[in-house]
Amino acid sequence: MQGTAIAQPNIALIKYWGKRDVALNLPAVGSISITLRELHTRMHVIFEDGLDADTLTVNDAPDENMLPRLSACLDRVADQDRPRARIASQCNFPIAAGLASSASSFAALTVAAAHAAGKSLTTAELASLAGQASGSAARSILGGFVELTNTNGGIAVDSLCEADEWPFAVVVAITETGPKAVGSTAAMEISRKTSPFYSNWVDQQAADLDTARAAIHDRDFARLARVAEHNCLKMHSIMWASRPPMVYWNAATMRCLETVRSLQARDIGVFFTIDAGPQVKAVCLPEHAADVEAALRKTQGVEDIMVSGLGQGARLEAAT
Numbered sequence: 001m002q003g004t005a006i007a008q009p010n011i012a013l014i015k016y017w018g019k020r021d022v023a024l025n026l027p028a029v030g031s032i033s034i035t036l037r038e039l040h041t042r043m044h045v046i047f048e049d050g051l052d053a054d055t056l057t058v059n060d061a062p063d064e065n066m067l068p069r070l071s072a073c074l075d076r077v078a079d080q081d082r083p084r085a086r087i088a089s090q091c092n093f094p095i096a097a098g099l100a101s102s103a104s105s106f107a108a109l110t111v112a113a114a115h116a117a118g119k120s121l122t123t124a125e126l127a128s129l130a131g132q133a134s135g136s137a138a139r140s141i142l143g144g145f146v147e148l149t150n151t152n153g154g155i156a157v158d159s160l161c162e163a164d165e166w167p168f169a170v171v172v173a174i175t176e177t178g179p180k181a182v183g184s185t186a187a188m189e190i191s192r193k194t195s196p197f198y199s200n201w202v203d204q205q206a207a208d209l210d211t212a213r214a215a216i217h218d219r220d221f222a223r224l225a226r227v228a229e230h231n232c233l234k235m236h237s238i239m240w241a242s243r244p245p246m247v248y249w250n251a252a253t254m255r256c257l258e259t260v261r262s263l264q265a266r267d268i269g270v271f272f273t274i275d276a277g278p279q280v281k282a283v284c285l286p287e288h289a290a291d292v293e294a295a296l297r298k299t300q301g302v303e304d305i306m307v308s309g310l311g312q313g314a315r316l317e318a319a320t
Contacts, residue, residue, distance in 0.1 A: 001083070002046040003115030007107035007314035009093070010035045010139045010146065011170060011281050013228040013273060014212045017201065017235045018192045019185075020150070025132045028192070029205035030149045032160065032212050033139045034283070036170060037311030041104035044088040045074070045112040051084035058089045066105075073109055073133040078117035085113075093306060094177045102184075106133040107140035107314040115316055126314070127157045143312035145216050147209070160216050163310035169289035171282040173296045174304040175252035184276045187239065187246045194243040201238050221285060225271035228283070232273045239276075248277050252301025256280035259299045263292060 010033040018028035054074065056067045067087075074085055087109070095101040110130040114121050121129070123141060131138030131148075138155055139146045144163040149156050182190075192198055208231045215224035239246035253274065260272045260282055270284035270292050284292045289307060297305055 001048070001116055002044070003112040004042065004044045004317045005108045005111035005115070005314055006040050006042045006317045007104040007111065007137075007140045008036045008143070008311045009039050009041070009101060009104040010136060011273060011283070012136065012139075012275065013224065013283070014205070014208050014231050015235045015273075015275070016135060016148070017238060017276075018188050018198060019135070022189065025135055026155065027135050027148070027150065028202055030147065030209050031136075031139070032145065032147045032209060032216075033136070034145055034168060034170070035140060035143045035163070035311050035313060036308040037163070038308035039093045039104070039172075039306065040091075041101065041108050042090045042317065043105065043108035043112045045109065045116045046086045047078065047083040047116050048086060049083050051086070054085050054087065056087045056089065058095065059091060063089075069133060070105075070109060073106055073129070074113050076132060077110055077113040077119070077129055082117065085116075094174065095179070102134040103136040103140045104314075106130045106137035109133070110137070110141075111314045111316055124156065128154055130314075131155050141314050144310055146313075147213065160213060163312060166216070166219055167286050168310050169284050169286045169292075170308045170310075171284065171289060171292045171296055172306040172308070173252075173256045173280040173282065173299065173302045174306065175250055175256065175280065175301055176278045177303060180248060180277050182246060187242075187276060190244070190246060191238050191242045195238045195241045197234075197238045197241050201234060204234070221269055225269075225283075228273055229271050236274065246276075249274070250278045250301070252299065252303075253278045253280055255299050255301055256282075256296060259295050260292075263288075263295055268292065 012033040014032040016027040016031040020028045054071045107130045127138040127141045145161040211227040
């Protein structure tokens with residue numbers, strides 16, 4: 001009645017923003033992401049008869065804020081008449097700060113809970129359950145380059161390229177370590193209801209997905225860089241034009257973009273992407289990782305740097 005699983009966060013290159021079904025947490029558009037290797041969340045779940053309620057610790061400290069979402073996920077995985085659970089989460093990167101901690105958390109929780117409940121679930125079933133808790137968590141079920149597509153009434157995830165088939169490095173510039181003021185779910189609904197750019201975003205996503213998919217197939221870094229940066233900027237334009245505006249960037253975020261542009265001017269193979277937060281992810285070819293890291297470390301306002309390669313999907317680590 002227990003299980004431990006580990007999952008990596010993923011960084012969307014072609015992003016999703018907005019939901020077509022809020023109750024089922026279904027995304028409005030498809031997306032393509034890369035799963036990271038060095039960043040991770042480990043989830044340990046114990047179903048225990050006699051417990052009155054679920055409990056959660058995050059990095060060894062009690063956490064009541066996230067518990068309702070985790071309990072709801074356990075209900076979906078193990079059924080609502082399950083025993084209550086002790087949940088222990090360990091995360092080696094900032095939480096709720098635009099680094100996809102919810103993706104790795106719910107992917108790991110789904111895999112751990114399924115094992116603890118004695119359920120043998122397919123990859124598609126795991127992705128669907130994780131995605132109902134966090135839209136991006138479905139992509140962390142797989143590794144390398146992952147595409148999430150909409151289906152009738154659900155989602156599907158597919159591997160476009162394994163991590164070792166086209167190695168990348170991701171240099172993450174941490175410009176702020178605290179939690180963001182507005183969570184992604186709430187911000188998406190504000191954008192969907194108020195941004196004048198939202199409908200165009202949905203209409204144009206298929207073309208961006210096609211371009212990125214072809215670039216990955218052809219191992220065309222320059223083409224992938226162009227479409228990923230443009231897709232990122234379109235998503236943030238939707239946020240900025242919402243009422244109230246959803247602006248996650250800070251001054252250091254902008255300086256990091258200038259740093260990336262200066263590296264590109266030197267023919268360094270790198271591009272930027274930014275999720276719903278102030279952190280900048282500089283995606284680069286492995287041979288350029290040291291140059292990218294050094295330049296971002298010198299950028300004013302950068303508090304820390306994390307460097308990762310591409311990694312595998314969520315998996316069971318240990319269970320008894």
